[in-house]
Amino acid sequence: MTETDSIAYDVVVLGAGPVGENVADRTRAAGLSTAVVESELVGGECSYWACMPSKALLRPVIARADARRLPGLSQSVQGPLDTAAVLARRDEYTSHWKDDGQVRWLDGIGADLHRGHGRLTAPRTVEVTGSDGVRQVLTARHAVVVCTGSGAQLPDLPTLAEVEPWTSREATSAKAAPGRLVVVGGGVVATEMATAWQALGSRVTLLVRGKGLLSRMEPFAGELVAEALTEAGVDVRTGTSVEAVTREHGTVVVVTDGGDRIEADEILFATGRVPRTADIGLETIGLEPGSWLEVDDSLRVTGSEWLYAVGDVNHRALLTHQGKYQARIAGAAIAARASGVPLLESDPWGAHAATADHAAVPQVVFTDPEAAAVGLSLAEAEQAGHRVRAVDVEMSSVAGAGLYAEGYRGRARMVVDLEREILLGLTFVGAGVGELIHSASIAVAGQVPISRLWHAVPSYPTISEVWLRLLESYRDN
Known part of the structure; x- marks a missing residue:
């Protein structure tokens, strides 16, 4: 050396x-x-093992799901995805890991x-x-x-190293769909990868220790995503922990705290980060x-x-x-x-102080349906001591949602600070709602008064008209 x-x-x-x-x-x-x-x-991670490959895997899944909900198109897309083509496109988006x-x-x-x-x-x-x-x-x-x-954070389980479990890296870079896949976790990685690999041909079992999915979002987000995963064929088991995992003659064997024995070809642990x-x-x-x-x-x-x-x-x-x-x-x-320039909090751009990483954090979960949120949930706002009111609207009440897909399902919630009449948080669940979240981020980060949002007119007929329905509900009830 x-x-x-x-x-x-x-x-x-x-x-x-x-x-x-x-x-x-x-x-x-x-x-x-x-x-x-x-x-x-x-x-880094995003380019090769996270954001880019995961979204490349998910985009065909979501596009097919949307197409299947459109009369005149649905009958043309009932067959399976071309898994090899999806993986090849994923490889292009990772620059073949170069x-x-x-x-x-x-x-x-x-x-x-x-x-x-x-x-x-x-x-x-x-x-x-x-x-x-x-x-x-x-x-x-x-x-x-x-x-x-x-x-990735892995649990402290005996023999886990010998099992060679997947983490998010293996889940996004796998060269083929495993026949049977166990996913452990209920957060973003777990739900997105369960969505992707089920659609790409795997038989997926999702083991969630908590009561539901996406626990950091409004409860209805996890409920709607769990319903959709179940309808897609995923075996979703909540309130379930992994007690032991081994690999026997190439087969992964999982034993749960309830005594169930599950066999799979691979197991993905999506149980946190370190x-x-x-x-x-x-x-x-x-x-x-x-x-x-x-x-x-x-x-x-x-x-x-x-x-x-x-x-x-x-x-x-x-x-x-x-x-x-x-x-x-x-x-x-x-x-x-x-x-030698002093950092002034009065800087008009706020260029020297990060505030949006705790006050107005947007996130999209690219499942089917998508779940998108920014700011505080109702529970978080109440725990922080704010006097708030939650306003809920079914997405099906919006004309643009009905045009987007037959039988459109989803929900929107805004959390209103009643003292200042500004928005502390918004959550949208439904197809295509990821594109709504930036407008919500502007409203939350900018602390835009509801009285002014009333004059931000959404185009008709688009899903964005859910904004009007939320504001109407707040005003009229």
């Missing part, structure tokens, strides 16, 4: 996923020299890429060990930014390895003047779009501090 001389930069970024890329983009735009350290593929294009993008913004495993060894100092064993020492004049993301901070040298600067990193609204780690943590690692909002938002804030804050 050899070591080169140290190289000084203004900023060193650990992790070249979408979050790290966006930090580097902002710091380079501000004229700061920037190094990016990556041990895997430039583009990062040449992302590397060219980094080169284009003038950031230096250092491939290898990066570890903090002292304040403002990162040691990078390449696959060839060569070490480089990078020092940062202004900031080191941790953008290493999160990884920060990828166990081996980045946190102990050398007085922090706990493997911990989430607490930050202020400029994304600077609490108690530090030079260390930032952006994206999943700070545990504020584990979503790619929120991590990219944080990255833009962090990049602006680093640039301002490097130039």
